[in-house]
Amino acid sequence: MGCSVDKIFEDFLNKKSFFVNKDALNIKFTPETIPHREEEINMLARILAPALRLERPSNVFIFGKTGTGKTLTVDHVTNQLSRIAKEKNIPLKVVRINCKMHKVADTEYRLIAEIARDFGQEIPATGLPTNEVYKLFKNVIDSSKQEIILILDEIDSLIKRAGDEVLYNLTRINQELKNSKISIIGISNDVTFINNLDSRVKSSLSEEKMVFPPYDAVQLKDILMERAKIAFAPNTIQESVISKCAAYAAREHGDARKALNLLRIAGELAERLNKEKIDETDVDAAEEKDESDSTDDTVKKLPKQSQAVLYATLLILKSREPPILTGEMYDVYKSICIRTASKVLTQRRVSDLINELDMLGILNAKVVSKGRYGRTRELRLPLAEDVVVRIENMLKAELNL
DNA sequence: CGAGATTCATGTGAAGTATACCTTTAGGCTTAA
DNA sequence: AAGCCTAAAGGTATACTTCACATGAATCTCGTA
Structure with a gap:
């Protein structure tokens, strides 16, 4: 044997x-040169350069579809910048946060806490008033003279979830700092989302704009x-x-x-x-x-309850054509919960979970009125057949079914 | 026949609850003078 | 008396529940042509 x-x-x-x-083919790999982004790199470099003279660089907003090199370009430029700053003993710190990471930076509290932790400030996961967290954050930043470049990746998902107040507060904090200066680089792949921002935030955040073409x-x-x-x-x-x-x-x-x-x-x-x-x-x-769709990863990291919701939809979809109504889905969801001996959430809560899945792009939900037959949402899966199959198996394993 | 009322199934907002964790504070106990 | 530890009190964020009201077109109702 x-x-x-x-x-x-x-x-x-x-x-x-x-x-x-093989790493060279990984998304996270940072190559020596980035072909066809020279212009963008130069532009960003010019925007950030003042940091080396201890002047605050303008805030930047970067748009572009997935896989257009946004993150790569920003990383590249900021790495170089950090390197030079280090050589010349300039106090510069670059912090990069991915706002899409569930349970890391998806609320105001968690985002600020996460950034503060990057500066060595311990902050508990819960218990502190949010403005206390701001204060701690401010103090740790302002304790020494330094330039800070804050990169908020996938910023649109943060705003959708937590509102734009965070950004307003961040820009405001900047004005209260005595020693340090913060510049914000916002990266988003949703071009339209900037329109929903508070106009004050909008103007202060998009001092500079860059669009990455495909x-x-x-x-x-x-x-x-x-x-x-x-x-x-x-x-x-x-x-x-x-x-x-x-x-x-x-x-x-x-x-x-x-x-x-x-x-x-x-x-x-x-x-x-x-x-x-x-x-x-x-x-x-x-x-x-093609495993390109990071859906796999996203789905795996989902909380158990969301997974159950998704699995319920999948299950129905196996026997029937797309428009699935939430009521029907909820019933299946309940039975899944019972089978897996997990808690059954309220319809109200499940409704919110559906919205979250919708925002993650794993599910499509559209409210629809069926006249005499009430009002509901129609659920669909915006995923390719093979992805669905893979996800289904994964969920089956995750949920111990 | 058609305008307006009704209806259904669930969306959605607000407020409340449970949980987990934090800081503050008032005792109570120890310790050193 | 000063110092330190502990436990209770009083707060917060987050995930979830409860309550109550909002939606909006298919269907029904009923007065009218």
Whole structure:
């Protein structure tokens, strides 16, 4: 029995991998150069440069679809900036917070607490009045002279959940600081969301605006080539493979994240099949299997109750066509809770959970009046078939079903 | 036949409750002078 | 007497519940042509 497994492991060790440095295909990887974002990089650098002279840089608002290099560009520029500041002994601190992270920065209290923790200020998860948290935050920042650049990634989801008061308070705090200065870089992939902001916040926050256009196929190819050079061993991948990944991703609003994922998955698939080289069929297979949708991750991190809600919808969807009504879903949800011996939440609460899922883009909910037959929301899944299947299995495991 | 009333199923806002955690404060006990 | 520890009192954020009212078009009702 063990022999076959041994053999697998041995083969694995003997065969040389396609990958030299798979990290290069990871979204989080920060490459040396960022192709086709020179202009944006320069612009951002010019905006932030005053920090080196201890002048407060303008706040910046950055828009762009997923995979257009927003986060990457900001990271790149701020890293360089930090490096130079360090060399020249300039007190500069860059803090980056992802506002979408559930339970980390999705309320006013938690966001400020999280930033303060970054400055070494301990703040309990609960118990303190919010303005007390502001005070602690202010004190720790202002205790020494320093420039602070605060990057709020996916800021739109924070505003939708917690309102724009946080931003107002942040800008206001800035004026009360004696020693330090804060600049805010807001990153959002929803262009329309700025219109819903309080006008004071709007004007003070978008002193500078930047829009990241999607990449076209040619640009995507350049990006992939660059990464492929680092990631793959020589002579394991054909140029046509890269072109194909680029083309697929270009079709989808020029999403570089998608392109990188395709390339990585294609490589993994080819490797698993013991191929000599990666070829174009692997890209097609990768497209099928595409794990790009971070939905997987999001769903896994969801609270149990939300997972149950989602699973209920999925379950109904297996036997019926899309428009699912909330009442029906709630019944199924109840039975799931009973089966898993977990608490059954009220319809009121579930209603809110649905809204949260809707905002996360995992579920589509639209209120609809059915006249004589009441008012409800129609639920749909905006996800591809294969993603749904995968999520369903995952939820089954998560919920112990 | 058509305008207006009715109805249904649930959306939605406000206020209340439970839980977990925080700070403050008043004793009470220890300790050192 | 000063110092330190402890436990109770009084507060807050968050997740959830309870209560009550709002919605809005399909259907019903009934006066009128």
